[in-house]
Amino acid sequence: MEGALSWAPLSHEPARVLDLGTGTGIWANQFAEKHTGTEVIGTDLSLIQPPANQIPPNCRFFRGDAEESWTFGNASEIAMFDLIHLRNMATPFDDPKAIVQKAFESLVPGGWVEYQEWAPCGLVEADDSMEERLRHSAMMRFQKAFAEGAARLGRDVKAVPRLKVWLTEVGFVDVVERLVLCPINP
Numbered sequence: 811m812e813g814a815l816s817w818a819p820l821s822h823e824p825a826r827v828l829d830l831g832t833g834t835g836i837w838a839n840q841f842a843e844k845h846t847g848t849e850v851i852g853t854d855l856s857l858i859q860p861p862a863n864q865i866p867p868n869c870r871f872f873r874g875d876a877e878e879s880w881t882f883g884n885a886s887e888i889a890m891f892d893l894i895h896l897r898n899m900a901t902p903f904d905d906p907k908a909i910v911q912k913a914f915e916s917l918v919p920g921g922w923v924e925y926q927e928w929a930p931c932g933l934v935e936a937d938d939s940m941e942e943r944l945r946h947s948a949m950m951r952f953q954k955a956f957a958e959g960a961a962r963l964g965r966d967v968k969a970v971p972r973l974k975v976w977l978t979e980v981g982f983v984d985v986v987e988r989l990v991l992c993p994i995n996p
Contacts, residue, residue: 811926815841816895817988818922824848824892828916830876830909831899835859835869841895842869851882851889877903880916890918897926900969901960910976923982927970928992 811817815837823845829838832852838859842850843866850866852859853874859865872882876899882889894913903909913923944950960967977985 811990815844816893816924818893818924820893820922821920822892825918826889826891827851827893827895828853828880828882828889828891829895831896831902832859832871835865835871837895837897838869838871839865842866848892853882876909876912877905880912889916890921891916892918892921894921894923895926896924898928900925900927900973901965901967904964906966906969906973907976907980910973911980914980914982923977925973927973929970 825848827838827841827845827848827850829835829841829850829852832838832854835852835854835858838850838852842848846866846868848868850869852869852871853876854871855873855875857871857873859871862870865871874880874882880889894916896909896913899909900906910923917923957967974985974987
């Protein structure tokens with residue numbers, strides 16, 4: 811991402827940012843360090859983030875399931891955000907479109923949601939000479955096994971291409987999809 815943490819065109823310093831599926835909390839920590847006036851909340855099913863004395867004071871982590879209520883410490887009010895960040899989170903949900911809807915409902919007017927996804931079944935060859943080699947490659951075998959395993963778990967690895975449609979359907983405007991090719995070998 812050319813050193814950027816987010817490509818959302820924020821018009822002002824965000825007051826509150828949510829990082830869903832924060833994992834180790836690296837993105838949330840980095841965003842909080844860069845935006846010291848922003849309250850950054852990271853959530854995940856597992857609390858594997860650094861302890862409070864090792865994170866910026868404007869960053870907090872909560873154990874939470876994104877498919878449940880988004881209250882994050884204050885059960886009496888639904889939190890509202892200027893930016894909601896999700897990375898590699900299009901496929902782990904029972905209903906990924908419902909997460910898009912929750913994000914829409916949890917943004918302040920003018921807020922942004924940003925999905926940063928990889929398309930696990932989206933290998934493309936650099937040129938025509940690579941097509942046959944790619945078809946029989948370990949990466950293609952991996953992709954096929956990954957898709958089959960995910961399907962057995964009820965997960966759709968082809969959800970990523972539908973994100974733009976879902977975002978528009980729930981009411982988002984100015985939806986931008988940026989495709990970035992990432993080389994996996996010379």
